[in-house]
Amino acid sequence: MADQKTEQRMVTLKIDGIEVTVPPGTMILEAAARAGIRIPTLCHNRRLIPFGACRLCVVQQKGRRGFIPACFNPVRNGMEILTNTPEIIKARRTQLQLLLIAHPLDCPVCDAGGQCELQNLVYEYGVADNPFRGEKAKLPVDHVSPFIERNLNRCILCGMCVRICDEVVGANELSFTHRGIKTKITTDYDRPLNCEFCGQCLSVCPVGALNDRLFLHKARVWDLTETATICGYCGVGCTLIVGARKNRILRVRADEDRGLNQGNLCVKGRFGWEYLHHPERLTSPLIRKNGSLVKATWDEALHRVGQTFQTLREEKGPGSLAGLCSPRLTNEELYAFQKFMRGIVGTNHIDHAGGYSYRAHLALRDSLGFAASTNSMNEVRQADVILALRSDLSETHPVMKSEVVLAVKRRKAKLIVVNCRNIHLNKFSHLNLRVEPGTEGILTLGLIQAVLQGGWAKEGFRERGIEGITALRNSLERYPLQRVADLTGIAIERIIEAARLFAQSPRGVILISTGQSAGAEDASLARAAANLALLTGQMGRPGTGIFVLGEKNNSQGALDMGVSPDFLPGYAPIGNSEERKRFEESWKMPIPAEPGKDALAILQGAEGGTIKGLYIVGENPLVTYPDSRRVQKALERVDFLVVQDCFLTKTASLAHVVLPAAAFAEKEGTFTNLERRVQRIRPVLRPPGEARPDLWILRELAKAWGKELGPPTAQAVMEEIRQQVPLYRGISYSRLESEALRNGIQWPCPEEGHPGTPILYEADGGRGPWARLLPVEFDVPPEDSEYPWVLVSGPTFVHSGSLSTWDPGLVRLRGESEVEIHPQDAEKLGLKEPAILLLQSQRGQIRVRAKVSKRTAPGVLFMAAHFDPNGVNQLTGWDLQLLRVKVEKG
Numbered sequence: 001m002a003d004q005k006t007e008q009r010m011v012t013l014k015i016d017g018i019e020v021t022v023p024p025g026t027m028i029l030e031a032a033a034r035a036g037i038r039i040p041t042l043c044h045n046r047r048l049i050p051f052g053a054c055r056l057c058v059v060q061q062k063g064r065r066g067f068i069p070a071c072f073n074p075v076r077n078g079m080e081i082l083t084n085t086p087e088i089i090k091a092r093r094t095q096l097q098l099l100l101i102a103h104p105l106d107c108p109v110c111d112a113g114g115q116c117e118l119q120n121l122v123y124e125y126g127v128a129d130n131p132f133r134g135e136k137a138k139l140p141v142d143h144v145s146p147f148i149e150r151n152l153n154r155c156i157l158c159g160m161c162v163r164i165c166d167e168v169v170g171a172n173e174l175s176f177t178h179r180g181i182k183t184k185i186t187t188d189y190d191r192p193l194n195c196e197f198c199g200q201c202l203s204v205c206p207v208g209a210l211n212d213r214l215f216l217h218k219a220r221v222w223d224l225t226e227t228a229t230i231c232g233y234c235g236v237g238c239t240l241i242v243g244a245r246k247n248r249i250l251r252v253r254a255d256e257d258r259g260l261n262q263g264n265l266c267v268k269g270r271f272g273w274e275y276l277h278h279p280e281r282l283t284s285p286l287i288r289k290n291g292s293l294v295k296a297t298w299d300e301a302l303h304r305v306g307q308t309f310q311t312l313r314e315e316k317g318p319g320s321l322a323g324l325c326s327p328r329l330t331n332e333e334l335y336a337f338q339k340f341m342r343g344i345v346g347t348n349h350i351d352h353a354g355g356y357s358y359r360a361h362l363a364l365r366d367s368l369g370f371a372a373s374t375n376s377m378n379e380v381r382q383a384d385v386i387l388a389l390r391s392d393l394s395e396t397h398p399v400m401k402s403e404v405v406l407a408v409k410r411r412k413a414k415l416i417v418v419n420c421r422n423i424h425l426n427k428f429s430h431l432n433l434r435v436e437p438g439t440e441g442i443l444t445l446g447l448i449q450a451v452l453q454g455g456w457a458k459e460g461f462r463e464r465g466i467e468g469i470t471a472l473r474n475s476l477e478r479y480p481l482q483r484v485a486d487l488t489g490i491a492i493e494r495i496i497e498a499a500r501l502f503a504q505s506p507r508g509v510i511l512i513s514t515g516q517s518a519g520a521e522d523a524s525l526a527r528a529a530a531n532l533a534l535l536t537g538q539m540g541r542p543g544t545g546i547f548v549l550g551e552k553n554n555s556q557g558a559l560d561m562g563v564s565p566d567f568l569p570g571y572a573p574i575g576n577s578e579e580r581k582r583f584e585e586s587w588k589m590p591i592p593a594e595p596g597k598d599a600l601a602i603l604q605g606a607e608g609g610t611i612k613g614l615y616i617v618g619e620n621p622l623v624t625y626p627d628s629r630r631v632q633k634a635l636e637r638v639d640f641l642v643v644q645d646c647f648l649t650k651t652a653s654l655a656h657v658v659l660p661a662a663a664f665a666e667k668e669g670t671f672t673n674l675e676r677r678v679q680r681i682r683p684v685l686r687p688p689g690e691a692r693p694d695l696w697i698l699r700e701l702a703k704a705w706g707k708e709l710g711p712p713t714a715q716a717v718m719e720e721i722r723q724q725v726p727l728y729r730g731i732s733y734s735r736l737e738s739e740a741l742r743n744g745i746q747w748p749c750p751e752e753g754h755p756g757t758p759i760l761y762e763a764d765g766g767r768g769p770w771a772r773l774l775p776v777e778f779d780v781p782p783e784d785s786e787y788p789w790v791l792v793s794g795p796t797f798v799h800s801g802s803l804s805t806w807d808p809g810l811v812r813l814r815g816e817s818e819v820e821i822h823p824q825d826a827e828k829l830g831l832k833e834p835a836i837l838l839l840q841s842q843r844g845q846i847r848v849r850a851k852v853s854k855r856t857a858p859g860v861l862f863m864a865a866h867f868d869p870n871g872v873n874q875l876t877g878w879d880l881q882l883l884r885v886k887v888e889k890g
Contacts, residue, residue, distance in 0.1 A: 237673025283689025306704025326618025330669025343589030348596025
C-alpha cells in the first residue's frame with residue numbers, strides 16, 4: 001500500500017522527448033540528470049539550496065514563453081522540457097560572454113586548468129569572440145590566508161563559496177560586498193581568512209578564484225593519480241580522494257558521490273597531510289646502545305625485541321609484559337596486535353587510548369546491548385531536536401557539526417547545547433544550557449527527572465522489554481530538580497523546557513563527545529543519555545538514537561577488535577571459558593584466563609616495578625596521557641621499552657628499541673567509524689625508507705619468537721576476523737570494493753548477503769532484553785579554596801591527538817599551548833595580551849601564554865590538550881577528575 005501511494009505521488013514529465021518519473025519537489029535540473037541529460041550550470045551544487053545566479057541552466061517549457069532556470073524550478077506532471085534548442089544555446093553563449101567581460105584570460109597559469117567549469121563551457125559552446133567590452137578586474141590577490149589563495153579577479157559571483165560557508169559549515173566567513181559592477185565576495189574589511197579553514201569554499205568554486213595553496217603550481221590535475229581512502233584523524237571516517245605524483249601527495253579533495261561525508265571535509269582532512277612527507281619521519285629501526293639510539297637493521301631490531309621479551313617472560317612471567325596501542329591502526333593491525341600479545345606474549349595486559357576513550361561505548365553496551373552509536377551519521381539532519389552533551393563539534397568532529405547545521409538551517413531543528421563553555425554550536429542553539437564544569441551528567445539526570453514528573457515518558461516502553469524503571473526512579477531521589485539546578489547553575493524552568501522539547505519531538509538525537517581529555521564520567525554520562533532516550537522513545541528509528549563520537553579514526557574498531565584488557569574480539573569476555581576456548585582452538589595458542597590490566601594499571605605496574613616490558617604501538621603517552629611527570633617516571637622504570645611509530649616522539653625517545661611504522665596513507669586495511677561503518681583504506685604512497693606497515697612488523701616479531709601470527713595480508717586477516725567476530729561476518733574486501741557497497745558496511749552484518757545495519761533495534765542480537773534502564777550517579781565536583789580556578793582541557797579543530805602536531809601547515813595555524821581566560825577574569829588580574837600565566841595544580845605547574853576569550857566562562861580556564869612542552873597533562877591526574885588550579889601572572 002505504501003509503495004502504491006508513493007507511485008501515485010510521483011511526477012512524470014518529458015525532457016527532450018525522454019519520459020522520466022521523479023518524486024515531487026525534484027528540480028528540473030535533477031530530473032534531467034536522472035534521464036541522462038546534462039544541463040550546464042556554474043552555480044549549482046547538490047549540497048546547497050538552489051540559487052539561480054549563473055543563468056546557464058535555462059531551459060524552455062513547451063507552451064510557455066521565455067526561459068526558466070532548471071536549478072530551482074520544480075517538476076510538474078505533464079511538463080515537456082527542452083534543454084538544447086538554438087535559442088537556449090544562444091542564450092548560454094551570451095551569458096558566457098557576459099561573464100568573460102571582466103574575467104581574466106589567464107588559463108595557461110590558472111591552477112584551475114583542467115577542472116575549470118567556465119573554461120570547459122567556453123570551449124563547449126565555442127565562445128571564440130566577445131562583442132561585449134569592459135575593463136578586466138584588477139583586485140589584489142590574497143596570498144596571506146592559510147591554505148587558500150583568493151584571486152577575486154577570477155570570481156564569477158556564483159555565490160557558492162558564500163552559501164556553503166553559511167548553509168553547511170555555519171561559519172559565515174564570506175559574503176557579497178558592494179553593489180553593481182563593484183560587487184565582490186570577500187571577508188569583512190577585506191582581511192585574510194580567519195575561519196575553520198575547512199576548504200569547503202574551495203571545493204565548490206567552479207573557476208580559479210579559490211585555490212589550494214598546498215597544490216598551487218605543483219602539477220596539473222591530469223598529472224595526478226587519485227586514490228580513494230579514509231581519513232586518519234577523527235572518528236567520522238570521511239572519504240578522501242588523494243592525488244599523488246611520484247610518491248608525493250599534492251592534493252586531497254572529497255567527492256560528493258563518494259563516502260558518508262558527501263564532499264565535505266575539515267581542515268585536517270583536506271590540508272593536514274603534509275606530516276606524511278615530514279623530514280623527521282622514522283625511516284629505519286633504532287636500538288639503544290651506550291645510552292643513545294642508533295640505526296639498526298630490521299633483523300637486529302626484531303631479534304633484540306624477541307630475545308628480550310622472551311627472557312623477561314621466562315624470568316618474570318608473562319604478567320610482567322604489557323602493550324599499549326593506538327586506535328589509529330587498521331582493524332587488521334589491531335586484531336593482530338591483541339592476538340600477538342595474548343597468544344604469543346601471553347598477557348591480557350593490553351589497552352588503547354589511555355583506557356579513557358571507550359568508557360561511554362561500554363556503558364551503551366550495558367544499556368542497549370551494543371558498544372556503539374545506534375544510528376547513521378547522516379540521520380542527524382533528519383532530527384527535530386538535537387541534544388549536544390559536552391559536544392563541541394566544531395573542535396572535535398567538524399563534518400558532524402555540518403550535519404547539525406543542516407538540521408537547524410533546513411529543517412528548523414531545535415538544538416539544545418549542554419556545555420560549560422561558550423562554544424560555536426551556541427550560535428545555532430534553541431536552548432543554551434551553559435552548566436558548571438563537570439555537571440553535564442547531573443543536568444542529564446535533571447532532564448530525566450523532568451520527563452518523569454511531566455508525564456512525557458512514552459507509553460508502552462515496558463512492552464518493548466525495557467527494564468529497570470523502579471531502580472532508576474529510586475536513584476533519582478538524590479537529584480530533585482532544585483538540587484540539579486543548584487549544582488548545574490541552570491534554572492528549573494529551563495531544565496523542564498529542554499526535557500519537554502526533547503521528549504515531545506517526533507525525532508530526537510543525543511550527541512556525546514568522548515576522548516582522553518573528556519573526563520572521568522564518560523560511562524555515567526552515556527548511561528544517563530541512554531535512559532533519557534529510552535524513556536522518551538527516541539530510539540530505533542531514523543533521526544533518533546545516541547551517537548558516541550570517538551576521538552580517533554578507528555576508536556570503534558579498536559574496541560571491536562578486542563584491544564582491551566577485558567574483551568576478546570567481538571566483545572567476547574575473557575572470563576567466558578567457552579568463548580576463550582573458541583579463540584584458542586582457532587589461533588592454536590593459549591590465552592590467559594584472567595582479565596588484564598588497563599592502561600592506568602599498566603603504568604602503575606611499570607611505576608611499581610611489576611611491569612618489566614612494555615610494547616607501545618602508535619601511542620605517545622608522554623604527550624597525550626594525563627600526569628606526564630608520572631607517566632615519564634613509569635616509562636623510565638620499565639626494563640625494556642619498545643615503541644613503534646611514524647616519528648621519534650617524546651615517548652619513543654625513551655625506548656630501548658624504536659620500530660618505524662607506516663602511516664594511514666601507506667597501507668591497506670579497514671577502519672570502523674563512529675556509526676559502525678567498516679570502510680576500506682588503500683595505499684597512496686610507499687612508506688619512507690625502511691618503514692613498514694604495523695601488520696608486517698607484528699608478523700615479523702612473531703617470527704622472531706619462532707611462531708606464526710597468522711595470515712600474511714590485510715585481506716586474509718579480515719577473512720579471519722569474519723570467522724571470529726559475528727558482527728563482521730558478512731564483511732569482506734570483495735563486498736567493500738563493490739560499487740553498491742563502496743561506501744562501507746555498518747555492522748552488525750551477520751552474513752555474506754546482509755546489507756549491514758544502519759539502525760540498531762534490539763540488544764544482544766535479539767537474544768536478550770531490548771534494552772535496560774540503569775541507575776546512574778555522579779560525583780558532585782568539589783570546591784577547593786586553595787585552587788579556586790577550574791581548568792578544562794580538550795581538542796582544537798586544528799589538531800587531533802599529538803599526531804597532527806607534526807604537520808607543518810596545522811602547526812602554522814596553532815602550534816603551542818595557550819590558556820583561554822574570560823575577559824572579566826583578565827580584567828581582575830590586570831592581564832593584557834601578550835602575557836604569561838603561571839598555572840599550578842596539585843601535580844605540577846606550567847607557564848603558558850594567555851589568550852583573552854569569551855568562549856570560556858568566568859572562573860573557568862581552557863587549554864587545548866595536544867601540545868608539549870607546557871602541556872596541560874603536566875597538571876592533570878590519572879583519574880581525570882575535574883582539574884582545579886591556582887593562577888598567577890607569570
